[in-house]
Amino acid sequence: MKHLPIVLLGTLALAACSHQAPDAAVAAKSAPAASGAMQTAKAAPKQAQPAFTPPPESAIPAGPLGDEIRLGRAIFTDTPEHAHDYVGNGLSCSNCHLDAGRLANSAPLWGAWGMYPQYRKKNGHVNSFGERLQGCFRFSMNGKAPPLDSDVIVALESYAWWMSKGAPNGVKLAGAGYPKQGFKPPQPPDYARGAAVYAQDCALCHGADGQGQQVAGRNVFPPLWGPQSFNWGAGMHELDNAAAFIKANMPLSRGGTLSDQDAWDVAMYMDAHERPQDPRYAGDVAATRAKYHDTPMSLYGTTVNGHLLGSGVAK
Ligand code: HEC
Numbered sequence: 001m002k003h004l005p006i007v008l009l010g011t012l013a014l015a016a017c018s019h020q021a022p023d024a025a026v027a028a029k030s031a032p033a034a035s036g037a038m039q040t041a042k043a044a045p046k047q048a049q050p051a052f053t054p055p056p057e058s059a060i061p062a063g064p065l066g067d068e069i070r071l072g073r074a075i076f077t078d079t080p081e082h083a084h085d086y087v088g089n090g091l092s093c094s095n096c097h098l099d100a101g102r103l104a105n106s107a108p109l110w111g112a113w114g115m116y117p118q119y120r121k122k123n124g125h126v127n128s129f130g131e132r133l134q135g136c137f138r139f140s141m142n143g144k145a146p147p148l149d150s151d152v153i154v155a156l157e158s159y160a161w162w163m164s165k166g167a168p169n170g171v172k173l174a175g176a177g178y179p180k181q182g183f184k185p186p187q188p189p190d191y192a193r194g195a196a197v198y199a200q201d202c203a204l205c206h207g208a209d210g211q212g213q214q215v216a217g218r219n220v221f222p223p224l225w226g227p228q229s230f231n232w233g234a235g236m237h238e239l240d241n242a243a244a245f246i247k248a249n250m251p252l253s254r255g256g257t258l259s260d261q262d263a264w265d266v267a268m269y270m271d272a273h274e275r276p277q278d279p280r281y282a283g284d285v286a287a288t289r290a291k292y293h294d295t296p297m298s299l300y301g302t303t304v305n306g307h308l309l310g311s312g313v314a315k
């Protein structure tokens with residue numbers, strides 16, 4: 001893997017970059033895992049069959065409603081470009097909700113739409129779907145919440161609504177969310193083991209320093225920590241979300257090939273790095289942990305390798 005020629009790396013980059021080549025990215029993801037001679041499968045993939053197939057993009061209607069749905073898709077797949085005012089990092093929604101929000105087990109939009117309004121412990125009240133979207137901007141995008149009646153939120157709602165046409169309402173569908181039910185580490189996650197998994201299975205694309213790879217100022221491979229990543233308030237900083245996402249979806253196009261232990265270890269390694277401060281921080285790391293991160297799934301406010309996590313990084 002270390003000696004991949006630059007040309008091949010370039011091809012890989014293009015195929016993997018969903019907003020530049022959606023069809024290629026989809027093809028890469030659906031290629032059988034066994035076709036990659038570069039890898040050894042460590043465990044059989046155990047992904048649930050999706051209970052729902054979203055309509056093809058060609059079914060987006062013409063007219064003003066179709067235009068709004070298409071705008072929502074554009075925002076979702078290239079968020080810095082189309083929702084610039086509300087984004088504080090280089091990520092797009094589709095970096096974590098793969099295949100433009102369609103892919104099962106990567107928190108697809110069709111698995112979310114029919115589950116709102118929903119009570120969320122995170123903010124202690126019932127959230128509309130729009131408020132859930134606002135949360136993604138504040139935390140995962142390290143930005144600020146677009147107003148509920150803004151074009152950005154309405155377009156994203158239109159896209160999610162359209163994608164969920166025909167899905168049962170109020171039912172947790174197979175493939176919704178990240179598959180974290182009953183997904184436990186055989187042994188407690190370990191930083192040093194995670195570093196080894198990272199070097200072997202992730203660094204090629206996300207960089208040895210976790211900063212991803214950029215071409216002309218745009219992410220070809222997204223960063224996993226540091227100033228351009230999701231912040232300490234984002235769901236991905238919690239170990240169970242990260243481990244489940246990684247197990248199901250990473251390395252890209254080879255989801256399901258890491259062992260459960262490797263997925264937890266590398267999730268811990270990723271989430272034990274510094275990232276932008278939690279926007280709810282009010283001057284004290286211990287108090288912020290006590291108020292928002294009092295769970296073994298969060299490393300915020302704990303010390304790993306002599307570093308107190310939660311100091312934040314400058315944007
Ligand atoms: C850094 C990764 C990341 C990015 C970027 C991101 N999200 Fe998320 N998103 C998550 C995680 C983690 C969850 C929580 C999933 C869970 O609890 O199962 C989530 C949850 C959601 C949900 C609720 C899913 C459900 O099943 O209830 C929606 C809707 C959503 N995100 C939309 C967006 C939108 C829109 C954007 C872009 C503005 C975005 N996300 C950007 C990681 C991300």
Ligand code: HEC
Pocket residue numbers: 012016017018019025091094095096098099197198201202203204205206220221222223224230236245246250251252258266267270
């Ligand atoms: C072949 C290249 C490749 C490899 C190898 C790879 N990734 Fe990714 N990863 C990507 C791409 C590309 C995306 C964005 C997906 C998209 O936009 O469709 C991504 C997205 C992510 C995300 C969510 C977005 C973010 O930046 O936070 C996480 C977390 C992640 N990868 C972790 C890992 C881990 C951990 C490994 C190793 C086990 C890994 N990846 C291996 C290419 C790769």
